[in-house]
Every structure is written in C-alpha cells, then in structure tokens.
Amino acid sequence: MNSHLFTHDFWGIWQVVPQTLGLSLVILLLSVILGTLYWKMQGSRFRIPRLIYQILNSYFRGIPLLIHLLIFYYGIPIVVKVVSSRFNLGININQISSMYAVVISYTLYSATFLEEIIRGSFKSVGEDQLEAAAALGYTSGQSFWAVKLPQALSDAIPKILNYYTLLIRQLSLAFLVSVVDIFAKAKIQSATNDGYVEAFTAAAIVYWIVCIVLTLIFSRVEDYLRRSDRRVLA
Amino acid sequence: MYLTTRLRKNKFLILRKWVSVIHNFAYIIGLFRQLLTGVPITLMFILISWIIGFALSGIITLGRLSPKKYFSFPLNTLVSFVRSVPIVLQLFLVYYGFPVLVEKFIGVNINNINKMVFCVITFSIYYGFYLSEILRPAYLSVKQEQRDAAFGLGYTKSQANIHVIIPQMFSVAIPSLGNEVINLIHQSSILFVLGTVDLMGQADMIITTDYTASPLLTYFCAGMIYWVITIIVSIIIRLLEFRIDRYQVDDVKGGRTI
Amino acid sequence: MINISNIHKSFGNQTVLSGIDLHARTGDVVTLIGPSGTGKTTLLKCINLLETPDQGEIEIDHVKIKIPITNTNEILTLRRKTAMVFQQYNLFRNQTVIQNIVQPQVLVKKTDKHTARDRAEKFLKEVGMQDYYRYYPAQLSGGQQQRVSIARALALDPKVILFDEPTSALDPELSKDVLEAIRKVADLGITIILATHEMQFAEEISDQVIFMEKGQIVESGSPKQIFYNPQNDRTREFLKNYVVRAPRLSTLPTENKKQFRVV
Ligand SMILES: Nc1ncnc2c1ncn2[C@@H]1O[C@H](COP(=O)(O)OP(=O)(O)O)[C@@H](O)[C@H]1O
Ligand SMILES: [Mg+2]
Numbered sequence: 001m002n003s004h005l006f007t008h009d010f011w012g013i014w015q016v017v018p019q020t021l022g023l024s025l026v027i028l029l030l031s032v033i034l035g036t037l038y039w040k041m042q043g044s045r046f047r048i049p050r051l052i053y054q055i056l057n058s059y060f061r062g063i064p065l066l067i068h069l070l071i072f073y074y075g076i077p078i079v080v081k082v083v084s085s086r087f088n089l090g091i092n093i094n095q096i097s098s099m100y101a102v103v104i105s106y107t108l109y110s111a112t113f114l115e116e117i118i119r120g121s122f123k124s125v126g127e128d129q130l131e132a133a134a135a136l137g138y139t140s141g142q143s144f145w146a147v148k149l150p151q152a153l154s155d156a157i158p159k160i161l162n163y164y165t166l167l168i169r170q171l172s173l174a175f176l177v178s179v180v181d182i183f184a185k186a187k188i189q190s191a192t193n194d195g196y197v198e199a200f201t202a203a204a205i206v207y208w209i210v211c212i213v214l215t216l217i218f219s220r221v222e223d224y225l226r227r228s229d230r231r232v233l234a
Numbered sequence: 235m236y237l238t239t240r241l242r243k244n245k246f247l248i249l250r251k252w253v254s255v256i257h258n259f260a261y262i263i264g265l266f267r268q269l270l271t272g273v274p275i276t277l278m279f280i281l282i283s284w285i286i287g288f289a290l291s292g293i294i295t296l297g298r299l300s301p302k303k304y305f306s307f308p309l310n311t312l313v314s315f316v317r318s319v320p321i322v323l324q325l326f327l328v329y330y331g332f333p334v335l336v337e338k339f340i341g342v343n344i345n346n347i348n349k350m351v352f353c354v355i356t357f358s359i360y361y362g363f364y365l366s367e368i369l370r371p372a373y374l375s376v377k378q379e380q381r382d383a384a385f386g387l388g389y390t391k392s393q394a395n396i397h398v399i400i401p402q403m404f405s406v407a408i409p410s411l412g413n414e415v416i417n418l419i420h421q422s423s424i425l426f427v428l429g430t431v432d433l434m435g436q437a438d439m440i441i442t443t444d445y446t447a448s449p450l451l452t453y454f455c456a457g458m459i460y461w462v463i464t465i466i467v468s469i470i471i472r473l474l475e476f477r478i479d480r481y482q483v484d485d486v487k488g489g490r491t492i
Numbered sequence: 493m494i495n496i497s498n499i500h501k502s503f504g505n506q507t508v509l510s511g512i513d514l515h516a517r518t519g520d521v522v523t524l525i526g527p528s529g530t531g532k533t534t535l536l537k538c539i540n541l542l543e544t545p546d547q548g549e550i551e552i553d554h555v556k557i558k559i560p561i562t563n564t565n566e567i568l569t570l571r572r573k574t575a576m577v578f579q580q581y582n583l584f585r586n587q588t589v590i591q592n593i594v595q596p597q598v599l600v601k602k603t604d605k606h607t608a609r610d611r612a613e614k615f616l617k618e619v620g621m622q623d624y625y626r627y628y629p630a631q632l633s634g635g636q637q638q639r640v641s642i643a644r645a646l647a648l649d650p651k652v653i654l655f656d657e658p659t660s661a662l663d664p665e666l667s668k669d670v671l672e673a674i675r676k677v678a679d680l681g682i683t684i685i686l687a688t689h690e691m692q693f694a695e696e697i698s699d700q701v702i703f704m705e706k707g708q709i710v711e712s713g714s715p716k717q718i719f720y721n722p723q724n725d726r727t728r729e730f731l732k733n734y735v736v737r738a739p740r741l742s743t744l745p746t747e748n749k750k751q752f753r754v755v
Contacts, residue, residue: 062464063464064420064457176427196331383576388568388600476515
C-alpha cells in the first residue's frame, strides 16, 4: 500500500463529505414527510388509501433499492419527455440531473421505513397517558399536541437519526447514476491513480469516522430526549 | 373507393397492432426466461452467505460476551467498522485488497479465482458482524431470573445455555433475523458490479449486450422477480416466527401479573 | 442436615451479610424474617452458591464447601442437593409446565424421560396443577406459576428447598394455595429454609425462626419465643407492624376492624 497515495485519497474524499451528508439529510426530511403521509394512509378509515399504502409498501420494500434507483434513472426522462411534448414545455431530457432519480427513489423507499418508525412511536405512547389527559379535561387536540406528539417524538427522533446514518451508507449506490458521494469519489480516485486498495481503505476510514462522530452526537440527543425515563437523576 | 382503402388500411393497422402486442409479449417472456437463469445463483449465494455469516455471528457474539477484554474489545471495534462502511465498499475492499494480502502473506496468487468467492467472503464477514448486533442484545435480554432458576436447579452452564437461554434468545431475535434475511436478498443485487451472473447480473448483461433492450423494462422485470422472492421468504419467516414464538402468545393478556 | 457458618458477603463496598450462622436438622422448617433489603435473598443465594460468599462455610448433607472454593465441581454437587423457589417464580418461559418439571430431572438427575414424566405428574397433582401441564408459564396466574415452581423443586428430590418470599408477588387470595403447597412440602419431611413476610404462616409452620436485620442475625429461636416473647427491641419493633394481619380480622375488637378495612 502506497502511503502517499493513501493520504492524498483520504483528504480528497473529505471534500465530498458535506454534500454526502447534505443529500442524505434532504432525503431524510422528504422521507419523514412522506412517511407521515403513509402513516395517515395506513391508519385511514377508508379502504382506498389503505390499499394504496399497502401496495406501495410491499412494492418498495419487496424490491432492492438499487433497482428502484435504476428504474427511476431510466424512467424519469421517459415520463418527462411524454409530458413535455404533450404540453410543449420543451424540456431537454438530456439536461435532467440524475440527482432527481436519487432523491425520488430514495425518498419513496425510505418513507416506508419511516412510516414504521412513526407508527411505532405513536403506538408507544401509553393509553394511560391519554386517559390521564382526558380525565384532566384536555380536548383531543390539546392531548395530541401536549401529550401524544411530544412523547412520540422523543421515541421517534433517535430512531430517525439512526436511519440517517443508514441513508449515508445507502447513498453509496448513487455512483451507479454518477452522483458523487464518498464511495463514488473513492472510485473515481482509484481509477485515476490506479490505487484501488488505497482509495477504498481511505473511504472506509472516512465512513467510519463520520459514523462514529454522528453516533456520538446522536446518543447525546437520545440521552436528552429520554431524560424522563432515567431512574436516577444525574 | 376512398372509403374501402381507408377501411383496408385500418384493418391492416389493427392487425399490425396485434402482431406487435404478441411480439412484445413473447419478448417479455424471453426476458424473464433469461433473468430467471440468474435466480438459482442468487438463491445459492444467499443461502451460503447466510449459513456462514450466521455461524460466524454465533462465534463473534460469544467472543463479545466474554468478560475478557482482549476478546471483546477487538471484536467490538470490528463490529463498529463493519456497521459503518457500506457493503459495496466492503465488497471492493475485499475484491482488491484480499488478493494483495494473500499474495503478501501466503505467496499465492488468487487473482483468477471465481468472483463469487469474494462476494461470499464479503457478505459472510459483513453478516457475521452485523448479526452479532442482533444476537448479543437478544442474549442479554434473557432475564437474570431465568439463569438463576437454571443454576439453582443444578444445571451446568452449557445446559442452561442450550435448554433455557438460547431458545429464549431466539424468540427475541427471530423477527430481526428475518428482516436481515430480506436485507441480504436485496443487498445481493449489488454483486453485479463485479460482473457476476446472478439475477441482477443477468439484467445488467442483457442491457450491455443488447443495445435495443430497454433498461427500464429489464430492471423492472428483475425487480418483479426480487419482489416475488421477498414475498415467499417473508411468508416462510412469518411461519417460523409463529412456531418459535408460541409461548409468548398470551403474554399480552397480562396473565403473568396476576 | 445443614450447617452454615460465618457467611460474609459484600457487593462492592456495601456489606450485605456479616457473619451469618444457621443450623437445621433434617426435616426442619427454618424461617427468615426481617425488613426488605436486609439480605434474606442474598443469604439464600449464598446457600446454593448462586452468589459466592466472600467468606464462610456451607455444609449440606455431608457435602462441605469452604470459601474460597478450590474445586468448582463441588458447587454443582452442592447445588444438586438443593432446589430453590423464587419470588418471581422463574419458570422457564420457553417451556410448558410439564417440560419445566421433566427437563431438570433429565438434565440434572439423569432420570429417564418416562419416569421423569410420571414423577412430574405426581408432583403436579400434589400442588393441584395437574390440569395445566400443557400451558406455558405466561398463560398462568402468578399463584399457579408458583405452585408449578414448587412441583419442579420437589421433582428433583432435594435435601433442602430454599423458598425466597414465595408469596410476596401474589394477591392474598392466591397466596393461600401456595402456602398450602409449602405445607405439603414440610409434611413430606423435606428441610425448608423460607424467607417470608407471612408471619402467621411462619408461626404455624416453623421449627426455628430467624430475625435478620442489616445482614446480621438479631435473634433466633422457636416461633413461640420470637413471636410471643421476643428478647430484642429491634425484633419487637419489627413485629409490631405484623402482629395483627388481615386473616385474624375476626378476632379483633370491632372498632379496630374498621381501621383495618381502610388500610
Ligand atoms: N447483585 C447485587 N449487586 C449489588 N447489590 C445487591 C445485589 N443483590 C442484592 N444487593 C443489595 O443487597 C442488599 C440485600 O438485598 P436482598 O438480599 O435482596 O435483601 P432482602 O431479600 O432481604 O430484601 C440490598 O441492599 C440490595 O440492594
Ligand atoms: Mg428478597
């Protein structure tokens, strides 16, 4: 292993860390929104939204993320072309960024998992808490905003943050559609310098550091959110 | 005159449309047929990686539970590493790094070895460490009371483990293990980047060799096959879960607290 | 015969037992009473070495272990002379009632499955649980689980059964059947060491009562001595809270009855 090459790759890869984290964050936020919508559909009184949710859920979870990504990558230009020619929008499909494919496919995929987190968190708020609120004369709106939502959030946020670190790793598939994240950068470096082991080792260490730092921060957040569950006051 | 030609032309068009439908239909059948040739390889890969990975995770969990620091510390560090790095990167690391290591330390050139070997090595190691993150908490979740009871009755350590603690550990771990099986099926789709001939590899091959093939349709069909595999495996897991978990069924009714 | 002498035990820098001695003849019922956190559970667990004492000597049925333990095989030998019934029943959750009783016999006593099953059925009958042998613990009430746990202990044919507050987790009505089962164990002539807060039961069943506090034996003697003529102030103080218990309600003057209902 060439140590000079390794250091060069290592610092080079750090350049793309911010955009990797940023893109993952965008996907995470969109997934939370869509996940909430899924959750509403899942618990709907009506048959149709429930059915749509079930089909979407099974479809997105039944097929590898990688394939979703490729389907959107090849599918989006086709759809845009049809729409564009029908409404005379004059969009040049060669100019569509593959970033859209990444964001849309990842969001649709992740949202099903976030729905599960959100649903679980709301379920984890005990019936007794809501009864207590009702007995105190809270309206149902008050009991949602003041009791149910805060408790559900403190359960959900650590899990959502945990999902964020997963997303960062999953984003490594984006190299297939030439979106540059940590892994894709390593792959580019390895090809230009002809140092595969160096570049991939460097990337692995970058991932490791990023993951450890994020986990450390997130566990602080979790400690704070779960402070009411602690037996002993620190 | 004009009308008849137009009619004839119309008829001709309808005919052509049907020919094209049949043609497309036959094309899709052919597509599925080629994709399906990759399925046995995908299934075989999943089975082998799971068995090796699972066995490995048992050993790793044992090591991590050991009170001896020089066992648990390096293993915990490796778990943290394996969990932090995307599997596709680990695949490349093994693919490029492993032959270098072997050449350096054993002096054997393994560059021409079947690519599938590297894939199995990567996934076995990955799941070996990954699954220990499920098994270890499951093991620890078995209550101290259960151990006390076993030892109090005069069970040896291994008797207590085999008959009491490990069965209970599995009933805790099974749902998560099931999720990981499905995860493994899906993650195996990345192997094609090394040019394997599994399900996804077949899809990739169709697209690269036949420039008239539609990538969208090909990937979609491959996705359908993954979907079916996932559904079948989920059903099997659900049945297994039900069997293993039967003694917890009435727990929720609160019988225990009376 | 049981001889336990000078047992010491600390957790970290907290001393839980400081020099406990205990002697029991075969067939004796020895009752441990005392406030919570006093070390009763720890003492019982030291007797079958679920906790390792820091110092002391344990002898059960001619097997003698001196701390520090040099031969770890002896632990198993000693344990197999005893059985324990826990406060939280501790039935194996992954096994049915019958499996819970058969398996320990097969694994520990090397009894063949057939005999083990017959014995299991016999002891289940003894505690009145013969109709439940296919149930899982989670499907039973606490009192039922505790009775199965007693059958499990009996099936191992132990020299001594250690009971750790067997009824503390139960409602009073459910305790009755469990106490009945313990009485049967005593009638079978098996040595019993019992930690409990059921003073009336202790008075009826014991040959020897030991009052413990803060890891020490304050006073011990026959039930008559301890309950009716305690010598130590601390014993008196402790027993004051227990003198009148719900079961004796009928014997109380009417004005006191009301007070008790409120409590
Ligand atoms: N495993 C343990 N680790 C630390 N402290 C313990 C442990 N077990 C018991 N203790 C402590 O020992 C003391 C005696 O406990 P225990 O024997 O359970 O009392 P009792 O059964 O009389 O209520 C308590 O203060 C308890 O906190
Ligand atoms: Mg106790």
